[in-house]
Amino acid sequence: MRSFTVAERRARLARRHFLNAPAQSPAHVAGDVVGLHATDPATPYLSLWARVPGFVLADLDAELYETRNLVKHLAMRRTLWVVRAADLPHIQSGASDRVAANERRKLVADAQKAGLCGDGDAWLDTASKAVLSHLGEHGPTSAKDLRTALPELAGHHDPAPGKRWGGETPLAPRILTALSVRGDIVRGPNDGSWTVSRPQWAPMSDWLTMGDTVSPEEARTELVRRWLRAFGPATVTDIKWWFGNTLTWARQALVDLEAVEVDLEGTPGFVLPDDLEVEPDAEPWCALLPGLDVTTMGWFDRDWYLGGHRSQVFDTNGNGGPTAWCDGRIVGAWGQDADGRIEVRLLEDVGRAAHKALQKRADDLTDWLDGVRVSPRFPxxxxKGR
Incomplete structure (x- = not known):
């Protein structure tokens, strides 16, 4: 059985996640790693800064809102991603449809519990039709303006009556979420800065020309194949977690791909059958990655690149904050001081050369931010500082 050492896995990570081998463009990165986390609006910009030489904010904005080669879409693990538009048919069928069914079921139940309707399905269909009709007539529109224009979006729900953390919350944002994850509407132009998400919503049919639909089985095979190419070797638990699906789903994908079982220093892992070559050592490298970066969040089993630093660089809900990397492992975090300069906060001795390289990246990021403060959504x- 082929064995992969931690050092070899780290060398793969370096090259396949473009951390010591630069990428050509934002679409190149998003396509190769399946998608970039975008729950925190600043994350995709900072993830691309770390991987694409000379990247500027306008590069991603152009791909999202002008050429529309990239799109923001809710998919795996009910997470917002930046993905290639060409990949949407597979992502929709292989991940988003599952999330959409769950979102609809919960929203319908909550609308009925709130007394807004007797038939939650009919209520949601009516609201959805109103949104699509308005967007078709008026073009991209903010959530605020939609709520003002459409009485069908009125209504509140208290998720925890009588609890201190409960309270009446509007259902309109969840209606828009249900429509977007189903692929009916899409996040269009952003009315906020790059660190703030204030999208105008547009009909998907007006925004993009979608490819042909694919079956869930075809989508599963293709998505896991591409994911394993970027993230493998990986465990079946890694695959289950990353896609937010079941172990049965993950195992069937491995069977369909004829994936090869390998040894990860005592733990079973899997790679594609044509991906068993020995990975050459990587040249020394370092990186500063943002909170929720796709590499930081790439695996469920993280000890091989995280070591004993979990409690310092992840929050209690498992969200990764901004991280400092050296040669395939997390060695600390980064934040901004009172003047907005990037500070590297190390958790281990990385040696003189690596420390100098990390400081150079910190200085470069300070210059690139040009005074903008970034507040991670999940610090x-x-x-947050010592």
Missing amino acids: SPLS
């Missing part, structure tokens, strides 16, 4: 203890 870790170390990124």
Whole structure:
């Protein structure tokens, strides 16, 4: 049985996630790693800064809102991603449809519990039709303006009556979420800065020309194949977690791909059958990655690149904060001081050369941000400062 050492896995990570081998473009990165996390609006920009030489904010904006080669879409693990538009048919069938069914079921139930309707399905269909009709007539529109224009979006729900953390919350954002994850509407132009998400919503049919639909089985095979190419070797638990699906689903994908079982220093892992070559050692490298970066969040089993630093660089819900990397492992975090300069906060001795390289990346990021403060949506203890 082929064995993969931790050092070899780290060398693969370096090249396949473009951390010591630069990428050509935002679409190149998003396509190769399946998608970039975008729950925190700043994350995709900072993820691309770390991987694409000379990247500027306008590069991603152009791909999202002008050429529309990239799109923001809710998919795996009910997470917002930046994905290639060409990949949407597979992502929709292989991940988003599952999330859409769950979102609809919960929203319908909550609308009925709130007393807004007797038939939650009919209520949601009516609201959805109103949104699509308005967008078709008026073009991209903000959520605020939709709520003002459409009485069908009125209504609140208290998720925890009588609880301190409960309270009446509007259902309109969830209606838009249900429509978007189903692929009916899409996040169009952003009315906020790059660190703030204030999308105008547009009909998907007006925004993009979608490819042909694919079956769930075809989507599963293709998505896991591409994911394993970028993230393998990986465990079946890694695959289950990353796609937010079941172990049965993940195992069937491995069978369909004829994936090869390998040894990950005592743990079973899997790679594609044509991906068993020995990975050459990588040249020394370092990186500063944002909170929720696709590499930081890439695996469920993280000890091989995280070591004992979990409590310092992840929050209690498992969200990764901004991280500092050296040669395939997380060695600390980063944040901004009172003047907005990037500070590297190390958890281990990385040696003189690596420390100097990390400081150079910190200085470069300070210059690139040009005074903009980035507040991670899910800060870790170390990124908040000691």
